[in-house]
Amino acid sequence: MSDNTLELTGVGFFRYLWRQLTSMRTALILLLLLGIGAIPGSIFPQRTQNPMKVREYFINNSDVAEWMDRLKLFDVYGSPWFSAIYLLLFISLIGCVLPRSWEHFKAIGAKPPLTPKNLNRLEFYRVVDCDSTTALANAETWLKKNRFRIRHNLNSISAEKGYARETGNLLFHLSLIVVLIGIGMSSVLGMRGEAIVNIGERFINTPTSYDNLAAGRFFKVENLNPFSLTLTNFKAEYDLGTNAPIDYTLTASVSDVVGGATTTKIVKVNSPLTFSSTRVYLQANGYSPLVTVRDKSNAVIFQGAVPFLPQDANLTSAGTIKIPDMEPQIGFVGSFIPTADRSASRGAFSSFPEALDPRLLLSVFQGDLGMDDGIPQSVYRLDTSKMERIGLKELAIGESYSFNDVGTITFDGYTPWVNLQIVRDPGKQYALVGSILAILGLLISLFTRRRRIWIKIGEVVEVAGLSKNNIEGLEKEIIDLTTWIKER
Amino acid sequence: MSSTSLAYLSNNLIYSSLFVFTITFFMHAIETAWSVRGDESATRTNVFDRSKTEKVARIATALMILGFLLLLAGVIVRGLSAHRVPWGNMYEFSITGALAFTGAYLAALKKFELRWLGLPISIAVLLVLGTAITLLYRPSAPLVPALKSTWLVVHVSAAIISGGVFLLANTIAATYLILDRMESRGGRNVWAKRLPTLEALDQLTYRLVAFVFPLWTFAVIAGAIWAESAWGRYWGWDPKETWAFITWVAYAAYLHARVTAGWKGKKAAWLCLFAGSTFLFNYVYVNVWGTGRHTYSGL
């Protein structure tokens, strides 16, 4: 017996919790919490968007940054507490909207409620001075003409209109669930990666082609579409007055399967390439100087394009060239200047982003590149702690520089590179369809008024109305109806 | 015509509209003052001398329409001068925003008795246009590649119209709160007597929000579609996106509070003001001081 009561209270407790969670007040509070919870992410730098800024923040505010990091204030949108709000809202919505939808579905053919005893307690109560024998029939004509649902009672009629409000409202809330499902699918099944690819080179969609790749928990490598792209041309247009970019056009020869037939495609900033739920975006661009490095005996040790990273709006770019195969090892820290200019205060700088008069500035280092101790290094940075500088040179295309009788480097030219962002997002269609349905539901619900009208024949003819949600308009309808009855 | 002369023409049109709005402001001020005086002479009956004020009010409205048309022409010519939609920087957002705000008022004027709002509206438009011309002006220039999209047109136009209506709803909610305070302290001032009842203001705020909420939802979604095609993700919690979401949540809360929890009057008006201020915050703070992809370097 006592066990039984315990169990009952246990179940009762969960039922209580469930009711609380799925109440509209909880949903609203959760919704507001989601809004408030999103604020810190717009104020503090976020790792996913700007890791550099986060590092800076740590340096400038070292005492509080540690604590803020514990509260996940630099990863707000992926933090456990943000996800918890999101999940609870999701459950709350399901728990409250699904039962309501079922109720509404059952009520589709339902008749309006019976006429209340005391109509004079309602809004817009009126006594109509007319012939009581024809009043009901006349009222019915008017109500039918205005597409009210009608219920005949003894001596009275109940009428109701605007069920679509509830339908639209439920459609809206159900669509929100669909949107949330879509977002959830994107994050667990999706993948996004980036790769810098020189023009003239080929990108094959395998994990090793990426510079970085982030995938959802249930993403599998087999899900990568087997496409390949050969980048044939890239054209950037800039405004001659402001140097601002006007247009970027990438031409690629594309094949859906490795080794398959190719077609030529154009990629622009706002028009990515699409391979089912995977899309390829043109995200950034820069220059790769082409260099040849030869040793003392004039044998080619290295030849190729080395991507440099843009440092300013005029695409002054910085990078390194590492030659581990020379003895001692050689490293170059370089600056590529697309349109060379010079001023007393700034030294050499770029005055236009297009490569109109390119120069390559090189510092040559000799010593130990530190690549053998197994720690992966950035290809854009040279660890010069065990090296010494042995030369400094500015080169135009075609020029060579001999350093310290060890070797020569030749600046052969340049090729542009593009940063491709490749995103697989299997949830976005759901999010899109959900959003469209949500708007539709909103429109239906916000522009429909739900109201009831009763007309009753007793000693006098009485009319009254009830409008849900305090939305105006019923008064006019009641006046229309009563004049109609009177004039018949 | 060349781009530069079109840009000049646009500037002149916008200066002219500023001039016309200034006269509109004076007309509305005169109208307000007269109706107050008229009210004093007819205190008890609450009927004021309509004949004089009516004429001035009509002139004011006609001028408001003229200012709107001049501004509309200015915005269009600005777009022609840059060969694109005129929504590339904060100057252009502001002049278009002022256009949407006056447009929202004039459209609502056709449906509701709203002429009493003319004075605050003309002040607000003068402030927005004045700031745009003096602080935010930038020469007409082409758009960076990411902004070249049909979705820009759809997204920004929906957002700007929403902004105009949000501001209108906020003006009315603020009026509600001021009048409510006055009434609770023993009655309306003379100048406030001609304004609508509290109930009507409350209802009007709700109507405006209910009208604009789907539009704002649409603006946010269109932005997401555009972000998907330009940046490879439809939602990235960029500060601008975050605040657009917060605005959406705040107005959803307003509608809920109003429709399901039966909030009316003061509480609802405060909630509406709060929701509107998240929109303004997004526009001013995030554009100018925020970080993220939506900030317009050089405004």
Ligand code: HEM
């Ligand atoms: C437990 C969850 C929820 C319940 C039970 C609920 C219930 C309702 C109800 C009863 C209405 C009024 C319908 C009417 O009479 O016209 C409504 C309206 C509304 N709800 Fe919710 N809601 C929930 C969650 C949400 C959430 C998460 C949002 C997100 C934005 C939201 C947004 C709205 C909006 C904008 C309206 C006004 C538009 C309309 O009438 O359809 N609701 N909701």
